[in-house]
């Protein structure tokens with residue numbers, strides 16, 4: 001009758017099953033030997049590691065199947081270190097599993113909560129001590145201390161002010177001015193319309209004035225892509241069409257989404273693709289966004305040629321380049 | 330007494346007379362640790378952190394955290410004579426001119442990936458078994474903090490070498506900062522010491538990567554482990570295991586040997602992977618310049634879900650009163666992750682609010698016995714999986730010859746449809762597993778043996794479960810739904826009745842169960 005009741009009640013810890021090494025000294029000795037072999041393999045690993053460090057030249061490459069051509073020193077250092085550590089671990093675990101006592105033990109849990117008396121005591125003490133400081137009663141002290149602590153914690157923020165300058169108009173400006181020549185990047189050579197064939201793309205930067213240096217900060221805003229297509233393929237307003245020159249159209253290369261370099265141009269579809277999040281811009285429609293998370297077309301740079309026939313910017317960009325920011329109107 | 334024993338005795342005496350440590354140690358050498366493979370996930374996270382400390386310190390000896398421009402003249406020919414930052418050049422030097430440097434870099438990077446995998450797996454173990462319940466809520470929150478810091482730390486480390494790939498990551502981080510309404514441009518200029526990229530960012534994140542965050546990590550990990558130690562480990566249900574005890578192996582020697590050994594195993598495995606599998610070959614990407622990019626650029630996996638969210642975001646921006654608000658960045662980059670991590674941190678409190686359960690729990694749940702929690706977990710994982718796959722949409726596109734367009738639209742729909750679907754399926758699955766458990770207990774295990782009854786019918790022989798097994802399956806308790814009266818004793822609707830109704834509804838959903846068999850059920854069957 002009571003059998004079923006027992007079945008769903010706790011039968012208690014199952015009986016302990018002994019291992020071979022627990023009662024057979026020969027098995028235990030064998031386990032000991034296995035553990036020491038594992039530890040010795042670690043020693044071999046460390047020796048290999050030292051040998052690789054001292055004797056294998058660092059510019060030697062060897063061919064390993066699957067991995068291909070591999071730096072031998074780095075490979076052997078790694079394998080040596082791996083063996084040196086792994087076998088210590090395997091040895092220790094094998095030791096624990098075969099030779100150390102494997103009887104499960106039971107420990108009681110203590111209740112985390114303190115005894116009721118202690119809690120009461122604590123509260124009473126805390127209140128009494130708190131009151132003895134006078135803080136709860138003396139509101140003047142309370143308020144002024146609050147003010148003082150509040151203010152002093154602001155001072156680190158004040159100190160951080162010099163982390164950087166204020167943005168001012170910096171995000172809205174680039175180095176392009178009216179008349180700036182377009183020069184190749186790399187190479188810094190001015191270019192003519194005839195240098196670009198139909199379907200070609202070129203990356204350009206503004207020409208440096210003497211004494212000026214090009215920094216990454218400039219490039220991050222100035223990089224421009226030139227693309228040449230057949231003029232009749234443009235689908236532009238007359239104004240925007242006048243910003244192009246003989247089928248050459250210039251866009252900021254900095255993605256309006258998060259600022260990656262919009263680097264992939266597909267000749268067939270005339271799409272510019274940003275590899276970061278795949279925003280796709282349609283070149284004939286002034287880089288209108290046709291897919292992806294970017295919200296705005298790439299800003300177009302108004303170009304023309306100077307008297308010598310070199311491509312120049314007719315005006316600076318008419319809007320900030322790159323990703324959006326709060327002050328951008 | 331042997332001589333060695335005498336020495337140990339003298340040292341122990343010396344230390345104890347000055348610290349009184351013997352009493353504490355005596356108690357704790359006997360401390361019992363339950364054994365289960367899933368309890369090793371947290372250990373892996375801890376050990377990979379130690380590996381990161383060791384290899385990271387090695388890297389700091391040669392790494393030059395500076396964006397100052399230098400001409401490279403090290404032994405990697407293809408980049409000879411090229412202008413680059415000192416950070417990038419020194420990472421090349423570590424890779425090619427410091428013996429063992431490349432190995433250390435690769436161990437560091439693989440260990441970082443392992444660290445994050447282990448943290449996430451550990452978090453899943455804790456979640457699905459309900460180990461976060463009282464009294465372990467603090468440790469759950471500490472864990473979420475460690476996960477968040479791990480993501481940040483990993484991203485900063487990845488950004489240090491200043492190669493083309495990681496520089497692009499920094500560029501994106503800058504755009505996220507810049508998109509914050511009102512203060513974004515200011516924050517970006519403060520972080521970068523001026524316009525992007527400037528020369529301040531890498532030195533600054535270096536300090537954060539090697540000093541500030543590791544310090545915080547150490548403090549949080551210490552607190553985390555002290556709590557585990559003090560509260561004692563949870564255990565899975567089984568015969569002899571109760572809410573009032575822990576069953577396992579003592580700290581000394583078994584647990585020490587296993588845990589210590591396991592550290593070396595994790596180190597060995599990481600070193601082996603680093604020896605044979607290249608990771609982040611920065612020399613192939615080239616130095617960072619804002620005008621270039623490497624195609625198919627991918628962040629490390631723990632950032633991939635964020636990248637996926639950003640990729641699937643619709644192109645929304647608002648322009649009001651001369652200001653721009655970039656929803657296409659704010660929603661995937663800040664709002665959704667913010668909601669996700671807040672919800673995750675609050676989960677223990679939400680659950681106990683809905684079950685009304687305020688008691689301590691030291692016996693873990695089998696996931697099927699908490700169907701709604703398990704379903705919520707499956708839902709979240711599905712969400713992350715969809716975003717992670719979108720983060721690799723360009724790779725998916727080339728591998729399966731789909732267009733990016735198709736994949737992005739599939740993920741935009743999938744991210745809303747698949748998680749709820751996963752929820753429903755998982756909950757059903759849990760309930761039918763509960764039913765299967767019930768049948769097992771009531772009718773025993775199918776043996777596959779057929780016997781012929783006297784009147785010719787064939788029946789399969791069922792073997793009753795062992796008492797241990799039956800107890801393991803049936804020892805959990807089933808919490809009833811909250812009973813929240815909408816009216817007071819006099820039949821008057823109580824204030825906040827609507828809220829109570831909602832809470833009762835959700836409580837009913839959270840506590841939905843297949844009734845587990847009782848001894849009465851068993852008795853009844855046996856009488857037939």
Ligand code: HEM
Pocket residue numbers: 378381382384385386388389392420423434437438441444479482483485486487488489490538539540543546608609
């Ligand atoms: C949770 C902890 C950590 C994580 C997740 C982490 C992650 C990373 C990652 C992914 C890299 C890029 C490695 C590469 O491929 O080049 C890196 C670089 C680096 N880390 Fe860590 N790291 C951690 C802790 C540390 C610590 C504690 C130190 C030093 C005390 C350190 C020092 C460095 C240095 C100097 C580099 C740049 C050198 C290089 O990239 O070769 N890291 N870290």
Ligand code: FES
Pocket residue numbers: 255256257258259260274275276277278279292293294
């Ligand atoms: S940065 Fe170009 S699509 Fe995101």
